[in-house]
Amino acid sequence: MGFPDRIERTMELAHPPTKVWAAITTAEGLGTWFGNKATIDLRPGGAARMSWTGGHTAEMRVERVEEPTAFGFTWRVDGLPDDDPRRTYVEFTLEPVGAGTRLTVVETGFAQLPEDIYRKSFDGNTQGWRSELGELVDYLDAA
Protein backbone atom coordinates (compact mmCIF):
# COMPACT_ATOMS: atom_id res chain seq x y z
CA MET A 1 0.00 0.00 0.00
CA GLY A 2 2.83 2.42 0.81
CA PHE A 3 2.20 4.38 3.96
CA PRO A 4 3.48 7.89 3.14
CA ASP A 5 5.87 8.96 5.88
CA ARG A 6 7.54 11.84 4.10
CA ILE A 7 6.20 14.73 2.06
CA GLU A 8 8.70 16.84 0.15
CA ARG A 9 8.41 19.90 -2.06
CA THR A 10 11.07 22.07 -3.64
CA MET A 11 10.50 25.40 -5.28
CA GLU A 12 12.65 28.13 -6.78
CA LEU A 13 11.90 31.62 -5.54
CA ALA A 14 13.13 34.80 -7.18
CA HIS A 15 14.00 36.33 -3.81
CA PRO A 16 17.13 36.15 -1.66
CA PRO A 17 17.25 33.74 1.31
CA THR A 18 17.03 36.59 3.87
CA LYS A 19 13.69 37.63 2.45
CA VAL A 20 12.35 34.08 2.30
CA TRP A 21 13.66 33.51 5.82
CA ALA A 22 11.65 36.48 7.08
CA ALA A 23 8.52 35.20 5.34
CA ILE A 24 8.70 31.78 7.01
CA THR A 25 9.99 32.68 10.48
CA THR A 26 8.23 35.89 11.50
CA ALA A 27 4.73 36.39 12.84
CA GLU A 28 4.13 38.93 10.11
CA GLY A 29 5.18 36.54 7.34
CA LEU A 30 3.49 33.41 8.67
CA GLY A 31 0.33 35.36 9.44
CA THR A 32 0.14 36.57 5.86
CA TRP A 33 0.75 33.67 3.49
CA PHE A 34 0.21 30.67 5.79
CA GLY A 35 -2.23 31.53 8.53
CA ASN A 36 -4.38 34.61 8.92
CA LYS A 37 -2.64 35.44 12.19
CA ALA A 38 0.53 34.12 13.78
CA THR A 39 2.80 34.40 16.79
CA ILE A 40 6.27 32.92 17.07
CA ASP A 41 9.03 32.68 19.65
CA LEU A 42 11.90 32.02 17.27
CA ARG A 43 14.27 29.78 19.23
CA PRO A 44 14.55 26.02 19.65
CA GLY A 45 11.81 25.00 22.09
CA GLY A 46 9.87 28.22 21.44
CA ALA A 47 6.15 28.17 20.76
CA ALA A 48 4.49 29.32 17.57
CA ARG A 49 0.83 29.49 16.70
CA MET A 50 -1.15 30.17 13.56
CA SER A 51 -4.84 30.77 13.32
CA TRP A 52 -7.25 31.03 10.45
CA THR A 53 -10.40 33.08 10.19
CA GLY A 54 -12.46 29.88 10.04
CA GLY A 55 -11.41 29.13 13.63
CA HIS A 56 -8.79 26.49 12.85
CA THR A 57 -5.50 26.86 14.74
CA ALA A 58 -2.11 25.17 14.60
CA GLU A 59 0.30 25.06 17.53
CA MET A 60 3.92 24.52 16.64
CA ARG A 61 7.09 23.98 18.63
CA VAL A 62 10.18 25.49 17.06
CA GLU A 63 12.98 22.91 16.85
CA ARG A 64 15.70 24.26 14.57
CA VAL A 65 16.76 27.83 13.86
CA GLU A 66 19.77 28.37 11.62
CA GLU A 67 19.33 31.72 9.98
CA PRO A 68 19.00 31.90 7.02
CA THR A 69 19.36 28.26 5.96
CA ALA A 70 17.21 25.97 8.12
CA PHE A 71 14.00 26.33 10.10
CA GLY A 72 12.26 23.34 11.66
CA PHE A 73 9.22 22.82 13.86
CA THR A 74 6.92 20.04 14.99
CA TRP A 75 3.16 20.09 15.12
CA ARG A 76 0.38 17.62 15.75
CA VAL A 77 -1.11 15.47 13.05
CA ASP A 78 -4.35 16.98 11.80
CA GLY A 79 -7.26 14.61 12.26
CA LEU A 80 -5.88 12.79 15.30
CA PRO A 81 -7.35 13.37 18.77
CA ASP A 82 -6.08 16.45 20.64
CA ASP A 83 -4.33 14.36 23.28
CA ASP A 84 -2.51 12.20 20.74
CA PRO A 85 1.23 12.56 21.36
CA ARG A 86 2.27 11.98 17.75
CA ARG A 87 3.73 14.98 15.93
CA THR A 88 5.23 15.44 12.51
CA TYR A 89 8.45 17.38 11.90
CA VAL A 90 8.52 20.09 9.25
CA GLU A 91 11.81 21.47 8.01
CA PHE A 92 12.37 24.31 5.58
CA THR A 93 15.83 24.56 4.02
CA LEU A 94 16.96 27.55 2.00
CA GLU A 95 19.78 27.46 -0.54
CA PRO A 96 20.91 30.52 -2.45
CA VAL A 97 20.63 30.02 -6.22
CA GLY A 98 21.92 33.07 -8.10
CA ALA A 99 19.93 35.99 -6.72
CA GLY A 100 17.12 33.70 -5.62
CA THR A 101 16.46 30.82 -3.26
CA ARG A 102 15.74 27.14 -3.61
CA LEU A 103 13.28 26.35 -0.82
CA THR A 104 12.69 22.77 0.24
CA VAL A 105 9.98 21.70 2.66
CA VAL A 106 10.10 18.22 4.15
CA GLU A 107 7.47 16.93 6.54
CA THR A 108 8.17 13.55 8.15
CA GLY A 109 6.64 11.32 10.77
CA PHE A 110 3.25 10.39 9.34
CA ALA A 111 4.08 6.71 9.64
CA GLN A 112 5.59 6.81 13.14
CA LEU A 113 4.07 4.40 15.56
CA PRO A 114 5.98 3.27 18.61
CA GLU A 115 4.27 0.30 20.16
CA ASP A 116 3.90 1.90 23.57
CA ILE A 117 1.96 4.79 22.06
CA TYR A 118 -0.17 2.33 20.16
CA ARG A 119 -0.96 0.38 23.30
CA LYS A 120 -1.44 3.50 25.34
CA SER A 121 -3.82 5.14 22.92
CA PHE A 122 -5.84 1.96 22.57
CA ASP A 123 -5.99 1.02 26.24
CA GLY A 124 -6.24 4.65 27.30
CA ASN A 125 -9.25 5.34 25.12
CA THR A 126 -11.29 2.24 25.76
CA GLN A 127 -10.45 1.98 29.43
CA GLY A 128 -10.88 5.68 29.91
CA TRP A 129 -14.47 5.49 28.78
CA ARG A 130 -15.08 2.19 30.48
CA SER A 131 -13.86 3.48 33.83
CA GLU A 132 -15.56 6.85 33.51
CA LEU A 133 -18.90 5.23 32.68
CA GLY A 134 -18.21 2.69 35.44
CA GLU A 135 -17.65 5.49 37.93
CA LEU A 136 -20.87 7.12 36.87
CA VAL A 137 -22.73 3.85 37.43
CA ASP A 138 -21.14 3.48 40.88
CA TYR A 139 -22.08 7.02 41.71
CA LEU A 140 -25.70 6.55 40.63
CA ASP A 141 -25.95 3.19 42.39
CA ALA A 142 -24.70 4.73 45.62
CA ALA A 143 -27.17 7.63 45.50
Place this chain on the structure above:
Amino acid sequence: MPPDIEAVAEQVFSALADPSRRAILAALAAGGPATATDLADRLPITRQAIAKHLALLAEAGLVTAEPGERRRVRYRLRSAPMQVAQQFLAALARDWDGPLAALQDHLDNSVRTKGEHHADTGDRDS
Protein backbone atom coordinates in the same frame (compact mmCIF):
# COMPACT_ATOMS: atom_id res chain seq x y z
CA MET B 1 8.61 -4.39 17.74
CA PRO B 2 6.13 -1.82 16.52
CA PRO B 3 3.11 -3.34 14.82
CA ASP B 4 3.07 -3.19 11.04
CA ILE B 5 1.11 -0.02 10.53
CA GLU B 6 0.65 -0.59 6.83
CA ALA B 7 -1.07 -3.87 7.57
CA VAL B 8 -3.25 -2.15 10.18
CA ALA B 9 -4.27 0.61 7.76
CA GLU B 10 -4.96 -1.92 5.04
CA GLN B 11 -7.29 -3.87 7.32
CA VAL B 12 -9.20 -0.72 8.21
CA PHE B 13 -9.60 0.31 4.60
CA SER B 14 -10.66 -3.14 3.42
CA ALA B 15 -13.16 -3.31 6.28
CA LEU B 16 -14.54 0.07 5.25
CA ALA B 17 -14.79 -0.93 1.58
CA ASP B 18 -17.80 -3.13 2.35
CA PRO B 19 -21.12 -1.32 3.00
CA SER B 20 -22.37 -3.90 5.54
CA ARG B 21 -19.17 -3.68 7.54
CA ARG B 22 -19.27 0.11 7.35
CA ALA B 23 -22.82 -0.01 8.73
CA ILE B 24 -21.76 -2.33 11.58
CA LEU B 25 -18.76 -0.18 12.52
CA ALA B 26 -20.88 2.97 12.31
CA ALA B 27 -23.53 1.41 14.56
CA LEU B 28 -20.88 0.44 17.15
CA ALA B 29 -19.33 3.91 16.99
CA ALA B 30 -22.70 5.62 17.37
CA GLY B 31 -24.31 3.35 19.93
CA GLY B 32 -21.50 1.62 21.79
CA PRO B 33 -20.95 -2.11 22.31
CA ALA B 34 -23.69 -4.37 20.96
CA THR B 35 -24.46 -8.05 20.36
CA ALA B 36 -24.96 -9.54 16.92
CA THR B 37 -28.70 -9.69 17.69
CA ASP B 38 -28.82 -5.99 18.65
CA LEU B 39 -27.12 -5.13 15.39
CA ALA B 40 -29.48 -7.35 13.36
CA ASP B 41 -32.43 -5.49 14.92
CA ARG B 42 -30.97 -2.14 13.99
CA LEU B 43 -29.53 -2.81 10.56
CA PRO B 44 -31.05 -4.16 7.33
CA ILE B 45 -28.59 -7.08 7.42
CA THR B 46 -29.36 -10.68 8.37
CA ARG B 47 -28.06 -11.98 11.67
CA GLN B 48 -25.98 -14.61 9.84
CA ALA B 49 -24.30 -11.98 7.70
CA ILE B 50 -23.67 -9.81 10.76
CA ALA B 51 -22.07 -12.73 12.61
CA LYS B 52 -19.83 -13.41 9.63
CA HIS B 53 -18.74 -9.76 9.35
CA LEU B 54 -18.16 -9.47 13.10
CA ALA B 55 -15.92 -12.54 13.05
CA LEU B 56 -13.90 -10.97 10.25
CA LEU B 57 -13.71 -7.59 12.01
CA ALA B 58 -12.64 -9.26 15.27
CA GLU B 59 -9.93 -11.18 13.45
CA ALA B 60 -8.64 -7.93 11.97
CA GLY B 61 -8.62 -6.34 15.44
CA LEU B 62 -11.21 -3.69 14.55
CA VAL B 63 -13.72 -4.93 17.14
CA THR B 64 -13.20 -6.96 20.30
CA ALA B 65 -15.58 -9.55 21.70
CA GLU B 66 -16.44 -9.28 25.37
CA PRO B 67 -18.91 -11.04 27.64
CA GLY B 68 -22.26 -9.23 27.79
CA GLU B 69 -25.51 -9.80 29.65
CA ARG B 70 -27.06 -13.28 29.68
CA ARG B 71 -23.76 -14.69 28.49
CA ARG B 72 -24.13 -13.16 25.08
CA VAL B 73 -21.06 -11.84 23.37
CA ARG B 74 -20.95 -8.11 22.84
CA TYR B 75 -18.73 -6.40 20.27
CA ARG B 76 -16.85 -3.21 20.96
CA LEU B 77 -15.16 -0.97 18.42
CA ARG B 78 -11.36 -0.71 18.77
CA SER B 79 -10.25 2.84 18.12
CA ALA B 80 -6.48 2.26 17.74
CA PRO B 81 -6.59 0.86 14.18
CA MET B 82 -8.88 3.72 13.16
CA GLN B 83 -6.28 6.19 14.42
CA VAL B 84 -3.68 4.51 12.24
CA ALA B 85 -5.97 4.91 9.23
CA GLN B 86 -6.53 8.57 10.18
CA GLN B 87 -2.77 9.02 10.15
CA PHE B 88 -2.61 7.66 6.61
CA LEU B 89 -5.39 10.03 5.55
CA ALA B 90 -3.67 12.93 7.31
CA ALA B 91 -0.63 12.48 5.06
CA LEU B 92 -2.86 12.51 1.99
CA ALA B 93 -4.82 15.49 3.24
CA ARG B 94 -1.76 17.58 4.11
CA ASP B 95 -1.72 20.38 1.59
CA TRP B 96 1.66 21.99 1.04
CA ASP B 97 0.99 23.05 -2.54
CA GLY B 98 -1.60 25.63 -1.52
CA PRO B 99 0.49 27.32 1.19
CA LEU B 100 3.65 27.28 -0.95
CA ALA B 101 1.85 28.93 -3.84
CA ALA B 102 0.62 31.52 -1.33
CA LEU B 103 4.21 32.03 -0.10
CA GLN B 104 5.35 32.67 -3.66
CA ASP B 105 2.53 35.17 -4.18
CA HIS B 106 3.32 36.84 -0.88
CA LEU B 107 6.98 37.32 -1.81
CA ASP B 108 6.22 38.47 -5.36
CA ASN B 109 3.52 40.80 -4.10
CA SER B 110 5.63 42.54 -1.50
CA VAL B 111 8.32 43.22 -4.10
CA ARG B 112 5.76 44.56 -6.51
CA THR B 113 4.21 46.78 -3.85
CA LYS B 114 7.60 48.14 -2.84
CA GLY B 115 8.58 48.77 -6.45
CA GLU B 116 5.36 50.57 -7.25
CA HIS B 117 5.12 52.87 -4.30
CA HIS B 118 2.97 55.48 -5.95
CA ALA B 119 1.01 53.09 -8.16
CA ASP B 120 -1.84 50.90 -6.93
CA THR B 121 -1.03 48.78 -3.87
CA GLY B 122 -1.99 45.62 -5.71
CA ASP B 123 -4.80 44.04 -3.75
CA ARG B 124 -4.85 40.84 -5.76
CA ASP B 125 -6.23 38.94 -2.82
CA SER B 126 -9.55 40.70 -2.57
